[in-house]
Amino acid sequence: MITNYSPGLHKLVTLEVQKIEKLIESAKFVDYTESILEKYSLEKVGISIHDFENNSFTIAVCLKESHICIHTWPEFNQLTLDVYLCNYLQDNSQKVKTIVNDYIQFFNASIITDHEIYR
Amino acid sequence: MITNYSPGLHKLVTLEVQKIEKLIESAKFVDYTESILEKYSLEKVGISIHDFENNSFTIAVCLKESHICIHTWPEFNQLTLDVYLCNYLQDNSQKVKTIVNDYIQFFNASIITDHEIYR
Numbered sequence: 001m002i003t004n005y006s007p008g009l010h011k012l013v014t015l016e017v018q019k020i021e022k023l024i025e026s027a028k029f030v031d032y033t034e035s036i037l038e039k040y041s042l043e044k045v046g047i048s049i050h051d052f053e054n055n056s057f058t059i060a061v062c063l064k065e066s067h068i069c070i071h072t073w074p075e076f077n078q079l080t081l082d083v084y085l086c087n088y089l090q091d092n093s094q095k096v097k098t099i100v101n102d103y104i105q106f107f108n109a110s111i112i113t114d115h116e117i118y119r
Numbered sequence: 120m121i122t123n124y125s126p127g128l129h130k131l132v133t134l135e136v137q138k139i140e141k142l143i144e145s146a147k148f149v150d151y152t153e154s155i156l157e158k159y160s161l162e163k164v165g166i167s168i169h170d171f172e173n174n175s176f177t178i179a180v181c182l183k184e185s186h187i188c189i190h191t192w193p194e195f196n197q198l199t200l201d202v203y204l205c206n207y208l209q210d211n212s213q214k215v216k217t218i219v220n221d222y223i224q225f226f227n228a229s230i231i232t233d234h235e236i237y238r
Contacts, residue, residue, distance in 0.1 A: 007232075012129060014238050046167030048181045060179030060186055062167045067179055069186050071205065080238055082201070086190065113126075115236050119133050119199055 008066060008086035009093040010117045011100045015079050015109035022107050023074040024055035032106050033061055033068060039102075040095050042085070065092060068099075078112065084119075093118075127185060127205035128212040129236045130219045134198050134228035141226050142193040143174035151225050152180055152187060158221075159214050161204070184211060187218075197231065203238075212237075 017023055026049055037044055046062035054075065061068040066084040073079060083099050085092035104111065136142055145168055156163055165181035173194065180187040185203040192198060202218050204211035223230065 007133070010131060012236055012238055014126070045169040045171075045177060046179070048165030048167040048179055050164035050181050052164075052183075058164060058181045058186070060165070060167055060181050060188065062169050062177045062179050064171075066190055066199075067177070067188050069179065069188065069203075071185055080185075080203075080205075082203075084199075084201075086199075113238055115238070117131055117234050117236070119131055119232055119234070 007118045008084060009096040010066075010082065010084035010119055011096050012113075012115045012117070013081050013100055013104075014112040015081065015104065015107060016112050017077055017079060017107045017109045019108065020074040020077060023072040023077070023079060024057070026051050026057035026059060029057070029059060029070065032103075033059075036099055036102060037061075037063075040099060042095075079107065079109070126237045127203060127207075128215040129185075129201065129203035129238055130215050131232075131234045131236070132200050132219055132223075133231040133233075134200065134223065134226060135231050136196055136198060136226045136228045138227065139193040139196060142191040142196070142198060143176070145170050145176035145178060148176070148178060148189065151222075152178075155187075155218055155221060156180075156182070159218060161214075198226065198228070 043064040048060045050058045056072045069082040162183040167179045169177045175191045185205045188201040
């Protein structure tokens with residue numbers, strides 16, 4: 001158990017997605033995220049979901065461990081995704097990397113940009 | 120007007136704050152953020168607010184232009200703040216920098232880490 005504050009890993013990726021269905025179906029992203037939270041024992045404390053007129057969507061999932069945010073751009077076959085887990089009670093860095101990989105599989109996406117920030 | 124997608128600026132800062140009042144008063148952060156959105160002509164499309172038992176808080180503000188997220192750590196006199204504005208209709212990079220500076224003044228904070236990601 002980490003009892004002092006230690007920086008957590010924040011991954012920021014921009015992804016390219018060929019089939020746009022998952023870029024316009026916010027409910028499927030929410031369902032998948034619920035399964036991710038269960039799989040990795042993360043706790044949701046709030047969520048904000050917005051569908052735009054062109055069916056792109058923006059979702060922020062507030063976690064006890066920090067947040068997951070997504071913005072989709074079906075018109076450009078792209079999305080930006082943030083997964084940030086702080087290390088308050090344990091080192092979650094590996095979870096952050098694995099969760100991003102899970103989302104890449106979910107979207108069947110290729111990586112355009114990939115940044116890792118320890119903060 | 121930028122009609123093609125161009126990466127936007129995402130600033131991620133970790134700040135140190137001596138007086139913890141603003142790290143435990145989520146309503147004041149929300150009020151200040153509303154004034155920021157008005158000042159910079161940004162449009163909120165959703166918000167998630169969570170106050171923890173120790174009065175630290177996590178807030179995600181979903182914007183038409185992307186998002187603002189904060190996590191406060193009053194027990195460590197710290198917060199992490201994200202300001203990310205995409206460039207869909209105009210170049211918002213300078214706004215991102217100015218908004219982060221506004222928040223630094225609001226919290227009377229000093230910078231621990233400061234990252235700028237174009238994504």
